[in-house]
Amino acid sequence: MSFLRIDRAVKQFGGLRAVDEVSFSLQRGEIVGLLGPNGSGKTTVINLVSGALPVTSGEIWLDGRRLTGLRCDRIARAGVARTFQLVRTLPSLSLMENVMITAVFGRSTHWGEKARRVAEDALATVGLAERASAVAGDLTYIDQKRLELARALAAEPEILLLDEWLAGLNPTELAEGVALIRRLHEGGLTILMVEHIIDAVRALCPRVVVMNSGRLIADEATEAALSDPAVVSAYLGGEVDA
Numbered sequence: 001m002s003f004l005r006i007d008r009a010v011k012q013f014g015g016l017r018a019v020d021e022v023s024f025s026l027q028r029g030e031i032v033g034l035l036g037p038n039g040s041g042k043t044t045v046i047n048l049v050s051g052a053l054p055v056t057s058g059e060i061w062l063d064g065r066r067l068t069g070l071r072c073d074r075i076a077r078a079g080v081a082r083t084f085q086l087v088r089t090l091p092s093l094s095l096m097e098n099v100m101i102t103a104v105f106g107r108s109t110h111w112g113e114k115a116r117r118v119a120e121d122a123l124a125t126v127g128l129a130e131r132a133s134a135v136a137g138d139l140t141y142i143d144q145k146r147l148e149l150a151r152a153l154a155a156e157p158e159i160l161l162l163d164e165w166l167a168g169l170n171p172t173e174l175a176e177g178v179a180l181i182r183r184l185h186e187g188g189l190t191i192l193m194v195e196h197i198i199d200a201v202r203a204l205c206p207r208v209v210v211m212n213s214g215r216l217i218a219d220e221a222t223e224a225a226l227s228d229p230a231v232v233s234a235y236l237g238g239e240v241d242a
């Protein structure tokens with residue numbers, strides 16, 4: 001049985017069909033890239049799965065449980081966590097406070113010492129353990145991204161949705177970021193990642209799904225997709241960072 005199943009999902013914004021009858025599935029433990037040119041609907045798919053936006057029609061299931069129609073806090077409780085394309089942390093709070101909040105509102109409700117331990121683990125995983133008492137607003141860009149990932153991890157998700165988490169990193173940070181995502185996947189996490197950095201997708205994802213103008217145009221092995229004429233032509237004129 002599929003772990004995450006998106007079944008004919010549609011998202012209509014007025015006259016624009018940002019997601020148009022999209023269906024694909026992930027098996028538990030899989031890591032899959034979600035590709036497509038700018039504006040093709042990738043973030044909207046992440047928003048539909050995480051419950052940030054309701055579907056117009058179609059259904060989304062996780063581990064046999066219907067997510068469609070649930071509020072995003074319920075979806076977080078069901079085991080879905082995400083990062084945002086534009087980092088969303090709480091700048092006036094410490095890193096520990098930022099991360100403890102999601103330990104409280106994640107898959108389980110952790111309080112007090114337990115919430116602190118979950119938060120410490122998440123900060124350690126992303127390499128921020130030493131800075132737990134720093135103020136989030138003082139962090140560099142890469143550390144803000146790490147913090148946001150720690151927030152997602154402290155929710156103890158079963159599936160992690162990454163929205164261009166690697167974007168904007170320098171080559172050294174990118175290599176570290178790829179290694180971190182690989183470790184998370186090897187630890188058993190199911191990951192769906194929107195990503196424009198094709199080398200990172202190649203390094204991490206054996207399989208990709210590709211969108212163009214709201215529609216799914218490919219769902220296949222990464223190398224096959226990258227030479228698929230439909231995918232190549234969708235990207236022509238679009239931006240692919242190699």
Ligand SMILES: Nc1ncnc2c1ncn2[C@@H]1O[C@H](COP(=O)(O)OP(=O)(O)OP(=O)(O)O)[C@@H](O)[C@H]1O
Pocket residue numbers: 013016018036037038039040041042043044045085
């Ligand atoms: N809340 C919204 N209201 C209206 N239109 C929206 C909304 N969110 C997204 N759109 C539109 O839906 C389309 C798909 O946007 P989306 O952000 O999902 O694309 P994307 O593939 O993630 O693009 P990018 O790679 O640039 O992040 C775009 O035309 C966008 O302008």
